[in-house]
Amino acid sequence: xxxxxxxxxxxxxxxxxxxxxxxxxxxxxxxxxxxxxxxxxxxxxxxxxxxxxxxxxxxxxxxxxxxxxxxxxxxxxxxxxxxxxxxxxxxxxxxxxxxxxxxxxxxxxxxxxxxxxxxxxxxxxxxxxxxxxxxxxxxxxxxxxxxxxxxxxxxxxxxxxxxxxxxxxxxxxxxxxxxxxxxxxxxxxxxxxxxxxxxxxxxxxxxxx
Numbered sequence: 542x543x544x545x546x547x548x549x550x551x552x553x554x555x556x557x558x559x560x561x562x563x564x565x566x567x568x569x570x571x572x573x574x575x576x577x578x579x580x581x582x583x584x585x586x587x588x589x590x591x592x593x594x595x596x597x598x599x600x601x602x603x604x605x606x607x608x609x610x611x612x613x614x615x616x617x618x619x620x621x622x623x624x625x626x627x628x629x630x631x632x633x634x635x636x637x638x639x640x641x642x643x644x645x646x647x648x649x650x651x652x653x654x655x656x657x658x659x660x661x662x663x664x665x666x667x668x669x670x671x672x673x674x675x676x677x678x679x680x681x682x683x684x685x686x687x688x689x690x691x692x693x694x695x696x697x698x699x700x701x702x703x704x705x706x707x708x709x710x711x712x713x714x715x716x717x718x719x720x721x722x723x724x725x726x727x728x729x730x731x732x733x734x735x736x737x738x739x740x741x742x743x744x745x746x747x748x749x750x
Contacts, residue, residue, distance in 0.1 A: 545598060548591050555594035603634055606675045609664050613657055619646055633674040643679050651686055655714055687720055694724040697746045698731045707747035718744055
């Protein structure tokens with residue numbers, strides 16, 4: 542993603558300047574447009590008014606990710622009405638999807654969303670030396686899931702202390718297991734351990750002594 546800033550008499554003029562720089566065929570790469578009044582002159586000199594326009598542009602990798610995820614969801618009969626970039630750097634981007642079937646896309650405990658994300662990254666990174674990771678989110682689901690897992694970990698720690706018996710959680714993906722481990726890593730008397738094989742493993746919560 543990159544940001545282009547222009548000064549012009551109107552928003553339309555500024556966008557035309559950006560498209561002249563990008564090429565009109567790349568209009569769909571525009572992600573966001575911010576307009577502000579950059580005029581410091583008194584109100585009676587408004588005839589020279591200029592607007593400052595900041596245009597955020599998808600780069601090629603991000604545009605490819607958007608195209609692929611739309612194609613994947615179309616096969617699931619899910620329509621994407623909007624896609625926003627939440628976070629990005631040179632190696633990853635987080636896309637927030639606005640769809641007509643949010644709950645269907647998320648699936649039970651986010652498993653459908655994880656599956657779509659996995660398939661998306663396989664498609665995007667095949668035969669490429671430089672890997673680029675795409676994280677998908679829907680209705681701020683991931684933040685809500687993090688908080689739910691943190692609360693689950695803390696409740697389990699209390700139960701383990703009370704019963705003095707270990708607790709085993711159902712299978713989780715690496716990202717979710719990491720949240721459980723990190724939530725309890727500073728506990729003096731309780732510890733965690735991933736058990737099983739493959740990508741999805743269970744977590745054991747137990748007393749250290």
